[in-house]
Amino acid sequence: MYTKLGHSMPKGLLMHGPSGTGKTLLAKAVATESEANFISVRGPELLSKWVGESERGIREIFRRARQAAPCVVFFDEIDSIAPTRGMGGDSMVTERVVSQLLTELDGIQALSGVVVLAATNRADMIDPALLRPGRFDKIVFVPMPDKPARQRILEIHSKDKPIGPDVDVSRVAELTEGFSGADTSSVANTAVSLVLHEYLAKYPTPEEAAKHASEAHVMMRHFEEGVKKIKTQREGKPGEKVTVPYYR
Ligand SMILES: Nc1ncnc2c1ncn2[C@@H]1O[C@H](COP(=O)(O)OP(=O)(O)OP(=O)(O)O)[C@@H](O)[C@H]1O
Ligand SMILES: [Mg+2]
Structure with a gap:
């Protein structure tokens, strides 16, 4: 042609x-x-x-x-x-x-x-x-993603994660207004890391937590928390205060 x-x-x-x-x-x-x-x-x-x-x-x-x-x-x-x-x-x-x-x-x-x-x-x-x-x-x-695009990005990045029944991806896409594709995709990953932390805190040993891994689900509140975390990161505000151990 x-x-x-x-x-x-x-x-x-x-x-x-x-x-x-x-x-x-x-x-x-x-x-x-x-x-x-x-x-x-x-x-x-x-x-x-x-x-x-x-x-x-x-x-x-x-x-x-x-x-x-x-x-x-x-x-x-x-x-x-x-x-x-x-x-x-x-x-x-x-x-x-x-x-x-x-x-x-x-x-x-x-x-x-x-x-x-x-x-x-x-x-x-x-x-x-x-x-x-x-x-x-x-x-x-290549513009910043609009709401439908962010929704697709969220769907793609939560594809092989255990998503709970109450998760409303369209709502999460709304919450991520102004996020880039990279920010949006890391919301999904941050939500999973929150679940991980919860499980590790719930059981006495990591091995014990691993036994219950199949019960773990990423719920809407994890996504909401993830959005908040990424937002504070984007604004360059330090998140919660972390005490750093003091070494001599
Ligand atoms: N449209 C999208 N669909 C799916 N994932 C996306 C999309 N946009 C960004 N991401 C996620 O964000 C990550 C970072 O994107 P990428 O490195 O391509 O950005 P970039 O435009 O090259 O940024 P920079 O200008 O800083 O180099 C990707 O690896 C992917 O996980
Ligand atoms: Mg690049």
Whole structure:
């Protein structure tokens, strides 16, 4: 279809949006669901203090990608390697990395069968030259989840947990207003950890508690407590006071 209609495949796709909205998760889904090869590059790993090493790293990645075509190259946290040039910073490394990336994307050697995927939560930090059509020409905003999305996230993350009969997931989704996907998913896990603590407190030994594990259920009150806990964490308020043992 693409060749018939004379449409050139997008070379690059940038996902941006607040932290914890599932950008890295989406890339993982691309890796497993698409039948293409997948090369994942984490920004900070690429930077090297040795002159020329970082650019060489980029060249090497694209060389491997061309060989492995069809291939998806994923740059996570791309703001760390491709910040706006001329913004100062401690070295020229990132400037040269951006230039190398531009060279690869513009490609004297055509990037056929290679798609570049990138993610960031700081789209404002990225060199505008990279966002020009022909480079990262598809820009996808990954928003904070709305209520139905949070409900789905809760359902997914409580799938293999013993959920009690009184749990109203739709109500929990309402309570998690303003939560990111990461916050929402950790509500389910926090609820389970509350049940765990209750059981450990109820029985004299952990072995005894383990015997009764099949009776344990995550109830609505655990979810409510979990939401509260995540809320206090998000607001950066210290939770209840914990006394830390004093060591000499
Ligand atoms: N839409 C979603 N569906 C299911 N789980 C989600 C979703 N969004 C986030 N999560 C949960 O939150 C975790 C963190 O998400 P992820 O690491 O993809 O966020 P991110 O957008 O890459 O954040 P950052 O910008 O901070 O890197 C995921 O591993 C997953 O457990
Ligand atoms: Mg991420």
